[in-house]
Amino acid sequence: MQVRVFNNKDEASAAAFDIIKDGMQNGAKVLGLATGSSPVTLYDKMVASDLDFSNMTSVNLDEYVGLSGDNDQSYRYFMNQHLFNKKPFKETFVPNGLATDADNEPARYDKVIAEHPIDIQLLGIGRNGHIGFNEPGSDLKGGTHKVALTQSTIDANARFFANKDDVPRYAYSMGIGSILKSKKIILLAFGESKADAIKATVEGPVTADVPASALQNHDDVIILVDKEAASKLSQK
Ligand code: F6R
Numbered sequence: 001m002q003v004r005v006f007n008n009k010d011e012a013s014a015a016a017f018d019i020i021k022d023g024m025q026n027g028a029k030v031l032g033l034a035t036g037s038s039p040v041t042l043y044d045k046m047v048a049s050d051l052d053f054s055n056m057t058s059v060n061l062d063e064y065v066g067l068s069g070d071n072d073q074s075y076r077y078f079m080n081q082h083l084f085n086k087k088p089f090k091e092t093f094v095p096n097g098l099a100t101d102a103d104n105e106p107a108r109y110d111k112v113i114a115e116h117p118i119d120i121q122l123l124g125i126g127r128n129g130h131i132g133f134n135e136p137g138s139d140l141k142g143g144t145h146k147v148a149l150t151q152s153t154i155d156a157n158a159r160f161f162a163n164k165d166d167v168p169r170y171a172y173s174m175g176i177g178s179i180l181k182s183k184k185i186i187l188l189a190f191g192e193s194k195a196d197a198i199k200a201t202v203e204g205p206v207t208a209d210v211p212a213s214a215l216q217n218h219d220d221v222i223i224l225v226d227k228e229a230a231s232k233l234s235q236k
Contacts, residue, residue: 032121
């Protein structure tokens with residue numbers, strides 16, 4: 001794992017942008033993308049750039065079960081708003097929250113990934129070391145799967161919905177095995193709240209207790225962090 005520490009999110013996101021740009025100049029055709037706050041500055045830079053994504057394919061990490069792409073809480077909506085509506089891609093894949101054959105959606109999505117092998121996968125990380133919706137205890141080798149959200153995630157999401165019953169109970173997520181198939185992985189983490197997770201990911205043992213620690217098993221991972229997220233690393 002390569003860890004690069006920056007003064008702030010803007011500098012780290014600029015470095016992530018350069019990695020994507022270099023990758024595209026060297027033939028990368030498929031980007032694995034994430035939602036959440038961590039990649040937003042990078043997406044802004046992609047939008048503001050003169051890079052052409054019209055020959056690029058994207059494959060997103062996860063989506064809530066039961067939400068349509070028009071729902072402003074869906075990850076499809078997030079991606080359209082932050083990136084795809086502003087920078088058109090050739091094709092964009094997000095798990096289908098409204099899949100009629102819900103049992104088959106994980107296998108369908110794994111087929112999408114197999115048919116579009118990811119050149120560069122972008123990740124954020126949860127405070128507990130989750131990547132995608134792979135919470136502590138997840139299978140470190142698994143493919144796409146349906147995840148039951150923890151009560152704390154459901155409670156945290158409730159503020160975004162008019163009615164608590166509307167809060168999704170499940171999500172589809174790429175598995176850690178799917179993520180590890182990507183050729184290159186970039187993980188972004190900002191702020192002190194991520195410092196424990198970054199330390200455990202980089203310096204701890206590979207363990208299902210910290211799903212991101214499985215990235216130690218991949219030979220091309222670049223972790224881009226600000227000073228705060230790096231603050232608990234023993235080697236600076
Ligand atoms: C998002 C995702 C999540 C987030 C993580 C960090 O698609 O899969 O694992 O990357 O929860 O979220 P932020 O960036 O909001 O701190």
